[in-house]
Amino acid sequence: MLRYSTNKKSVLLALISLILFCQEASGASKRDFRGAWIQTVFQGYDKRTTEQNQSYLRSLLDNLQATGINAVIFQVRPAADSFYPSPIEPWSRHLTGCIGAAPARLWDPLQFMIDECHKRGMEIHAWLNPYRVTASANEQLPDNHLCNLFPKRFVKYCKRIYFNPALPENRQHIVGVVRDIITRYDVDGIHFDDYFYPYPSNGEEFDDEAHYRSSGTKLSKPDWRRRNVDILIESVHQTIAETKPWVRFGISPFGIWRNNTSDPEGSATSGLQNYDDLYADVPRWAAMGWIDYQIPQLYWETDHQRASYRVLCDWWADHGEGRHIYIGQDVKKTADACELPEKLRQIEEIGPERIQGNCWWYAGNLPAISAQLKEKSYSTPALVPEYLWKHVEPADKPGTPVYKDGKLQWNADDHASKWVVYRFDKASDVDVENPSAIKAVTYRPEFIPDCGGCYVITALDRANGESDHSSPVTVSLP
The missing domain is CATH 2.60.40 (Immunoglobulin-like)
Known part of the structure; x- marks a missing residue:
């Protein structure tokens, strides 16, 4: 079943609706997630000096701040590597041009971004790709890389290398990376995107049959794969709760959970399915309380024949499962199709009790629509929505300034x-x-x-x- 209704969840939904209703009654809501992704794969960081990279990021953040963005999702672990000095994984080739090589003038991009985002009043969520080890077919890994030391823990698929999601030691490794980040850095959130089991390609089979047969499970292979990912997500949630319980954990899944031809709970679409092809049951994770927000990537046109933005926006609005829903928007596709007003109008009609904001792919393209956003939807500042289910001590009223x-x-x-x-x-x-x-x-x-x-x-x-x-x-x- 997709839904996991409980009295506790119903109370939370009622509280969220009441708060948002009261805000709307007094005017425009001041609570709105306005996020932007900053990716680091193939973005030229390795071709610039440290000073040039810092200048580039400051300029990017200045533009985001001027637009009204209040949360940045910064890619810090593109492929089992790091955009920060890590005791667990090597420096990223996408930062320095050579995996494991530190920047010529040493700096910590993650700490730099935390400082610069917070200086501008923005949240920063550290974005990790959990299973990917190589992002292209011709990457060479050093002899001391985990993949070369323990090759049986990895699977090569479509000329790229991935952690095998079935193995407990791989889950422990990924969870250890998350624990390290939230222990040493003041990030506001941890973020995984849509890459779980790899996207299917050319009929090639992901080679985990031996592990499936030796697992002793009674589950079907698809259910077994989903369970492998479930365990990782639950483990990350537990690690965050034990370490810094206020840190948010969010997922930006591929925009189709299931088509209604596969499941009556699914959407009226006919595309690739998160549940069946990537083995990620993301709404379930929200229902179980393992994640705090979902950002479905709805990168299609409003009336796309197989994956209509209009249809999917309504579907996801009904499947927040007691957690926040922010809509992932493709800036370029939306601008090219001149659909920004219509897409924002639909979200406005759905209302903030069901959709709590947007996130823009990607930050570098945002100037194409900044003026339109500032004219209406982002004409006044907004605060990131409150996470009512987080158990934190409330802040006292400040003294007279x-x-x-x-x-x-x-x-x-x-x-x-x-x-x-x-x-x-x-x-x-x-x-x-x-x-x-x-x-x-x-x-x-x-x-x-x-x-x-x-x-x-x-x-x-x-x-x-x-x-x-x-x-x-x-x-x-x-």
Whole structure:
């Protein structure tokens, strides 16, 4: 069964709907996930110096901030390698041109991106590809690579190499990578994309028959493969819960779960199926509470013959399973087809109780639609939605901010992860449900005003729950 209804989940859904209804009743919702993917595979990082790469990323983030993006999904593990100094896996060839080689001027791209995203008030989610080891057919791995040390743990398929999802030691390895990242880095989320078992190609069979036969399972082979992936996802969830329970875990699956010709619960489509071809039952993971959001990749045209965006958007809106749904959008395809207004209109009609935002593939293409987004949908700032099911300590209301030497400062509560700065013309205008009053989200308890007015501060806890606002302070500027 696809659905796993429980009283607890029903209560959560009711709470989400009530909060969003109240926000809508007072005007436009100020809660909206506005994400963008920054991929690192074949993006020229290895052709630039450290300084040039840092300049490139700063410029990219500046453009995202100007558009209204509030969350960045940054690819840090493209293929069993790393865009950060890892004690577990080698430096990425996509960063330096040679797997295992450190940057000529040493830097930590992940820490750099955390600092730069948080400086701009954006969340950062570390994006990992779990099973992929090589991204192209001609890659050579060094003798000391895990794949060469333990070749039986890997499968070669369509001239590319993958971790065998059936093996417990491979799951432990991947979970260890996640644990290392969240232990050493202040990331807001961990993100896996659509690559689980590899996409089928040319009728070639993924060579895991011997492991299936020796497993002793009574499951069919497809169910056994799905169970292998289930175990990984549950293990990552458990690791996050034990290490930093506030860190989000999200998946961006291929846009079709199942066609309704395969399952009456499926969508009215006729394309490749996540469940049957990639062995990933992503809505189930949400229903089980293992993940916090799904970003289905709906990269097709509105009325695509086999995979209609319109049909799939409605389908996924009904299958959040008590967790968030953000729609994965292809910027170039949407801009080329002139479909942005229609796609956003459909999401607006569905409403924020069923779809809580969008994520844009990919960040480098976003300028093509930035002006359109800023004109309407992103005309006012927004906060990333609250994760009501996360068990965190709520942040206290900030004390009255003090304006001194051109800077607002306030007390930093231990349970606050960041703060929201609001500006109004006068104290009687204070209404923190008005998103147009948001001046900034800051990860530091300070802010430099660029105009006078009445300012109040709220604190956001680790699950994005918002505190009551501080007492107002009036700032007068020349």
